[in-house]
Amino acid sequence: xxxxxxxxxxxxxxxxxxxxxxxxxxxxxxxxxxxxxxxxxxxxxxxxxxxxxxxxxxxxxxxxxxxxxxxxxxxxxxxxxxxxxxxxxxxxxxxxxxxxxxxxxxxxxxxxxxxxxxxxxxxxxxxxxxxxxxxxxxxxxxxxxxxxxxxxxxxxxxxxxxxxxxxxxxxxxxxxxxxxxxxxxxxxxxxxxxxxxxxxxxxxxxxxxxxxxxxxxxxxxxxxxxxxxxxxxxxxxxxxxxxxxxxxxxxxxxxxxxxxxxxxxxxxxxxxxxxxxxxxxxxxxxxxxxxxxxxxxxxxxxxxxxxxxxxxxxxxxxxxxxxxxx
Amino acid sequence: xxxxxxxxxxxxxxxxxxxxxxxxxxxxxxxxxxxxxxxxxxxxxxxxxxxxxxxxxxxxxxxxxxxxxxxxxxxxxxxxxxxxxxxxxxxxxxxxxxxxxxxxxxxxxxxxxxxxxxxxxxxxxxxxxxxxxxxxxxxxxxxxxxxxxxxxxxxxxxxxxxxxxxxxxxxxxxxxxxxxxxxxxxxxxxxxxxxxxxxxxxxxxxxxxxxxxxxxxxxxxxxxxxxxxxxxxxxxxxxxxxxxxxxxxxxxxxxxxxxxxxxxxxxxxxxxxxxxxxxxxxxxxxxxxxxxxxxxxxxxxxxxxxxxxxxxxxxxxxxxxxxxxxxxxxxxxxxxxxxxxxxxxxxxxxxxxxxxxxxxxxxxxxxxxxxxxxxxxxxxxxxxxxxxxxxxxxxxxxxxxxxxxxxxxxxxxxxxxxxxxxxxxxxxxxxxxxxxxxxxxxxxxxxxxxxxxxxxxxxxxxxxxxxxxxxxxxxxxxxxxxxxxxxxxxxxxxxxxxxxxxxxxxxxxxxxxxxxxxxxxxxxxxxxxxxxxxxxxxxxxxxxxxx
Numbered sequence: 001x002x003x004x005x006x007x008x009x010x011x012x013x014x015x016x017x018x019x020x021x022x023x024x025x026x027x028x029x030x031x032x033x034x035x036x037x038x039x040x041x042x043x044x045x046x047x048x049x050x051x052x053x054x055x056x057x058x059x060x061x062x063x064x065x066x067x068x069x070x071x072x073x074x075x076x077x078x079x080x081x082x083x084x085x086x087x088x089x090x091x092x093x094x095x096x097x098x099x100x101x102x103x104x105x106x107x108x109x110x111x112x113x114x115x116x117x118x119x120x121x122x123x124x125x126x127x128x129x130x131x132x133x134x135x136x137x138x139x140x141x142x143x144x145x146x147x148x149x150x151x152x153x154x155x156x157x158x159x160x161x162x163x164x165x166x167x168x169x170x171x172x173x174x175x176x177x178x179x180x181x182x183x184x185x186x187x188x189x190x191x192x193x194x195x196x197x198x199x200x201x202x203x204x205x206x207x208x209x210x211x212x213x214x215x216x217x218x219x220x221x222x223x224x225x226x227x228x229x230x231x232x233x234x235x236x237x238x239x240x241x242x243x244x245x246x247x248x249x250x251x252x253x254x255x256x257x258x259x260x261x262x263x264x265x266x267x268x269x270x271x272x273x274x275x276x277x278x279x280x281x282x283x284x285x286x287x288x289x290x291x292x293x294x295x296x297x298x299x300x301x302x303x304x305x306x307x308x309x310x311x312x313x314x315x316x317x318x319x320x321x322x323x324x325x326x
Numbered sequence: 327x328x329x330x331x332x333x334x335x336x337x338x339x340x341x342x343x344x345x346x347x348x349x350x351x352x353x354x355x356x357x358x359x360x361x362x363x364x365x366x367x368x369x370x371x372x373x374x375x376x377x378x379x380x381x382x383x384x385x386x387x388x389x390x391x392x393x394x395x396x397x398x399x400x401x402x403x404x405x406x407x408x409x410x411x412x413x414x415x416x417x418x419x420x421x422x423x424x425x426x427x428x429x430x431x432x433x434x435x436x437x438x439x440x441x442x443x444x445x446x447x448x449x450x451x452x453x454x455x456x457x458x459x460x461x462x463x464x465x466x467x468x469x470x471x472x473x474x475x476x477x478x479x480x481x482x483x484x485x486x487x488x489x490x491x492x493x494x495x496x497x498x499x500x501x502x503x504x505x506x507x508x509x510x511x512x513x514x515x516x517x518x519x520x521x522x523x524x525x526x527x528x529x530x531x532x533x534x535x536x537x538x539x540x541x542x543x544x545x546x547x548x549x550x551x552x553x554x555x556x557x558x559x560x561x562x563x564x565x566x567x568x569x570x571x572x573x574x575x576x577x578x579x580x581x582x583x584x585x586x587x588x589x590x591x592x593x594x595x596x597x598x599x600x601x602x603x604x605x606x607x608x609x610x611x612x613x614x615x616x617x618x619x620x621x622x623x624x625x626x627x628x629x630x631x632x633x634x635x636x637x638x639x640x641x642x643x644x645x646x647x648x649x650x651x652x653x654x655x656x657x658x659x660x661x662x663x664x665x666x667x668x669x670x671x672x673x674x675x676x677x678x679x680x681x682x683x684x685x686x687x688x689x690x691x692x693x694x695x696x697x698x699x700x701x702x703x704x705x706x707x708x709x710x711x712x713x714x715x716x717x718x719x720x721x722x723x724x725x726x727x728x729x730x731x732x733x734x735x736x737x738x739x740x741x742x743x744x745x746x747x748x749x750x751x752x753x754x755x756x757x758x759x760x761x762x763x764x765x766x767x768x769x770x771x772x773x774x775x776x777x778x779x780x781x782x783x784x785x786x787x788x789x790x791x792x793x794x795x796x797x798x799x800x801x802x803x804x805x806x807x808x809x810x811x812x813x814x815x816x817x818x819x820x821x822x823x824x825x826x827x828x829x830x831x832x833x834x835x836x837x838x839x840x841x842x843x844x845x846x847x848x849x850x851x852x853x854x855x856x857x858x859x860x861x862x863x864x865x866x867x868x869x870x871x872x873x
Contacts, residue, residue: 032743036782042388046468050782056463085381085392085463087515096536152567160574160597167575168568169538169561173869269564274378274537278564282377287743 005312012304019300020074020293024067027284027292033059034083034287057083070293079294084286090294093279100170101263101275104191108198109256116203117249120210124218124245125237135207143204151197151270158193166190168272194271198264209252214245247318254310258302359551362845362859367544369867370557371843371860373580374569378537378562382523384502385457386464386514395540395560398857399440400502400525403431403450408849408856410662410766412497416445416526426491426805431499433482437549439505440530447478452506454486462514469498491803493810494767528553528858537562554861556871576601579840588836589648602838605848608661609835612654613720613761614827615708616787621756623704628686630825634672635679636731637724643831646719650836654829656818657762657770662850663807664768666815669822679731690732697732705734706756711745717759720830724759750786758787764832768814771798774821789826842866 035053054060058069073080079090088096119139123132159167166172170190171183178186217223218241226236263277276295283291314321375391384396403417414420417431437445456462457470472495475487488495505524509517523531528550529542542558561578563569573581574597583592583604592598615637617624624630639653658665688697688704696703708724710717718739725735735757740749749755762773772778775798776790794817801813821827837853839846843860846853862868 030743031747036743036746037388042465045388045465046471047783049465049467052460053463053465081515085383085387085515085520086379087381087517087520152571155568155571156574160571163575167571167577168563171538173559270568272538272561272563272565272568274562278537285742 001312001315005308008308008311012308015304016297016300020071020297021067023296023300024070024293025063027287027289027296028063028066030284030287032287034289035059037286070290074293074297079297080290082283082291083288084291090290093291094276094294094298097263097274097276097279098261100273101277102260103187104194104198104263104273104275105260107191107195108202109260111195111199112202112206113253115199116206117210119203120207121214121237121242121245123207124211124214127215139204139207142200142202145201147197147201147264148266148270150200151193151267154193154197155270165193168270170273194267194273198267206249206252210245210249213248214241217241217245220244243317247314250313250317251310254306254308254313257306257309258299261298261302356546357548357552359549360554360859361551362554362861365554365844365859365861366864367552367554367556367861368864368870369555369842369862370559370869370871371555371579371840371857372559372561372577374561374563374572374578376562376564376566376569379534379540379560381520382531382534382540383504383514383517383520385453385466385504386462388465391560391562395542396502396523396525397527398529398542398558399523399527399531400504401437401527402500402502403433404496404500406497406500406766406851406855408847408851410850412500415500416450416503417499420496422496422805423485424487426493426803427489428485428487429496429499430479430483430485433484434549435482437526438547439507439526440524440545440547441505441508442547443505443507445503445505445526446481447484449503449506450484451476451478452510453501453503456504456509456514457501466501469494470501491805493802493805494769496805497767529558532557548858550858553858555857557869558857573602573838574598576840579843581838583836583838585646585648585650585833585836588650592838598838601841603841603846605837605839605846605853606650606834607848607850607852608652608659609833610659610764610766610852611761612657612659612764612832613717613759613830614654615724615830616758616760616827617825618753618755618757618786619788619790619826620753621706623702623706624757626686627824628682629688629704630828631672632679632682632686632731633728633733634825634828635675635682636728636733637672637828637830638674638727639672639830640674642720642723645723646716647831647833651831651833654832656821656829657764657773658768658814658818659764659832663811664814666818669818671822672825672828676730683731683733688732695729695732696734703734704732705736707736707738708757708759709738709740709745709749709755710759712739712741717761720759751782753780753786753788759830768810769798769802770814770817771802774798774817787826789824791820791824794820842868 033054034057035050058066070080081087081089082093119135123135126132155167158165166189170187172186175183175186223236223241226240261276263275265277265281268275268277279291280295282288283295375394377389377391379387379392379395380389381387381392382396382399384393384400387393387396401415403415404412404420405415407413416434416437418434419432421430422428423430431450433445433447433450439445454470454473454476457464457467472488472492473486474489477485479485486495502525508519508524521534526549528545528548530545532541532543534540539562540560544553544556546552563572566584569578569581570587570591572578574595588604592604615633617630617633619625643649643651643653652660655669655671656666660667683697683704687699689699690697692698696705698704708721710721721737721739725737728735750758773784774789774794775785776795778785779788779790797813797817801810801817804810804813835852839853842862844863845856845859845861847856849855
């Protein structure tokens with residue numbers, strides 16, 4: 001098993017290299033460069049500013065050379081400095097935004113799993129019942145409703161009219177003065193609506209998945225035989241069926257790991273949350289190459305690790321799959 | 327239950343905010359030079375911004391968020407007053423000497439930096455050298471590179487000299503002065519001042535929560551008198567719909583409204599009317615259609631004039647801006663001293679437009695509804711940038727109305743970087759819908775001088791007119807506004823006759839301001855020019871801070 005993991009990890013290196021190469025050249029293919037935003041379309045800007053910035057950012061060098069310079073730094077885990085004038089390193093910028101995004105995504109995903117799995121399993125067990133049908137309608141409404149629209153409606157009703165929930169942001173003005181429990185409550189209170197809405201929008205995928213996979217398993221002969229043997233219904237469903245039905249869900253879990261650091265731009269903008277989505281979006285719009293590349297590399301690494309974890313979990317859940325042995 | 331909790335929390339918000347006392351011993355005495363009758367100190371103003379600031383050294387940033395915040399922290403030598411006249415700021419007075427080739431600034435002798443160090447002529451000299459240093463990442467060095475000689479005459483007097491008279495020079499010294507003792511010999515890109523600025527201005531830096539908010543606190547020692555409001559908070563809210571909800575909730579005090587919000591969503595909403603006053607005045611910007619003069623079809627001025635006659639400016643203002651704006655006739659703001667009201671106007675008239683096109687040789691010979699000349703139909707592409715729905719709608723209005731005179735227009739909306747790089751800078755466009763800010767100085771050299779065509783220069787439509795060039799050059803040398811005005815009145819006549827742009831409209835600025843502030847008085851300079859004078863009665867104060 002360890003050997004398998006080591007081999008997989010080693011295999012990731014060339015893969016990662018390829019990913020960075022493609023990312024680097026694609027982002028440079030987009031028209032415009034960071035210098036232009038600091039030195040164009042403003043009569044007050046001097047004519048020499050553009051060349052000055054180009055040189056300052058090293059954009060006057062040929063692209064392959066820029067890539068090599070970047071690569072050399074990344075090998076020692078230095079993502080460089082952001083092109084924006086705040087003088088922060090890319091790592092600092094990402095670390096600043098990351099906790100918020102991870103917090104919201106983990107909360108969201110946890111709740112989605114907690115709610116969607118039972119929903120899906122129960123729907124499958126009670127296939128075509130009233131419960132099954134209403135769950136279907138409910139989760140698809142969540143899937144189909146534009147989140148930004150629903151978010152604004154909720155913010156207006158619960159925030160402005162009822163005054164129950166804060167409208168935007170993740171902390172109150174006086175956050176620093178609150179006690180520890182006060183702080184936790186403050187953040188929970190602020191993140192209630194964003195998390196609720198992301199859960200509502202995300203239920204459909206997983207619950208449908210769980211339902212289908214459960215249905216398939218419930219139709220298998222061994223379930224019929226288990227029932228024929230007189231096992232309790234609970235044992236049949238939870239022990240015999242669920243265990244096999246859960247396998248595809250593990251794949252989704254693994255694949256959603258990179259999603260944990262990717263924030264939704266629309267969501268973060270509406271709720272005024274300073275997360276990864278906004279950081280990335282603004283970096284792309286400003287052609288802040290170091291930040292864009294930093295986030296892309298992290299996303300790539302996490303995707304690869306997520307895949308690996310999913311594969312390892314298969315081995316744990318499914319006795320038919322064993323790695324490292326022929 | 328939740329409401330009760332909210333009330334408790336609000337009490338916290340009001341009384342709980344403590345201010346850290348500085349450890350440096352004796353606090354400087356509060357400067358009480360402001361003399362607004364009955365005004366009291368206290369309360370705070372909370373405003374929103376769409377994006378976070380990038381850095382708080384004004385001179386090296388170029389985004390509006392950074393400038394809005396840093397503008398409260400620093401001072402220049404001069405500034406504009408509420409009527410757009412140049413007045414002293416850090417300079418008490420100045421003299422224009424050597425036939426307009428030199429300016430002597432007499433500095434205020436009672437100014438201290440936020441860290442207590444005195445402000446002197448050395449700081450001004452440092453700022454000048456900083457601006458022209460090639461290692462400084464600034465875009466605003468052009469005006470300072472024109473300085474031929476900078477002399478420190480004594481501790482509070484400096485003299486700048488130019489090779490020839492340069493009228494915009496005076497206001498170029500409105501650029502914030504930076505503290506020499508904190509920046510000299512440092513790499514400014516790594517300076518802590520980017521995150522914790524030290525200036526001379528009415529507010530001192532307190533706190534910056536990245537991506538969330540920036541808070542400033544009143545400078546007790548401000549040389550023009552401590553502002554009445556204790557704090558100034560900028561909140562980052564990237565979405566305008568959310569900003570509006572926060573406004574209705576009373577969480578922010580000032581917001582620029584869209585024409586739609588202004589006309590349809592405010593008066594009918596008691597939540598809004600009970601908390602806010604609306605103020606409107608002409609914005610300092612105009613929208614226009616620019617015609618690429620390198621394209622053969624636009625070289626005949628009769629074609630450009632015809633298109634202007636066929637442009638329903640008033641309909642555009644009524645339909646897209648809910649009537650909140652005025653027709654533009656040139657590059658200046660109506661009502662300012664530079665604005666010439668007596669230039670040729672282009673009242674919407676399809677017949678005149680058709681006649682002009684016919685004179686220019688365009689006729690519909692094959693009956694397809696599009697006019698031709700020498701077999702070539704009058705057909706072109708109108709481009710604009712993405713993300714501005716008003717401009718996109720303008721394109722659609724123009725497409726419809728120009729169709730009536732037999733002109734076929736295709737519309738293309740482009741992402742900003744692509745728009746600038748691939749189309750504007752390379753001059754690969756026919757006509758463009760865009761806007762310019764109207765600067766307070768009337769100099770139009772960058773946008774209209776014939777030599778500023780090509781590359782990344784701003785006369786991207788390549789309009790060239792010898793008479794105009796001469797006027798622009800002379801206008802830059804004249805300091806007396808009354809004499810200077812003559813040059814720019816003629817400039818406007820030429821532009822109105824030639825129509826290299828069809829000037830569309832000057833929109834209104836639409837601002838909601840919380841009712842609790844006194845002394846809010848819109849003026850030609852807008853609304854924020856006297857924010858230091860704003861104050862709130864004790865019983866209406868919303869936020870309070872422990873000293």
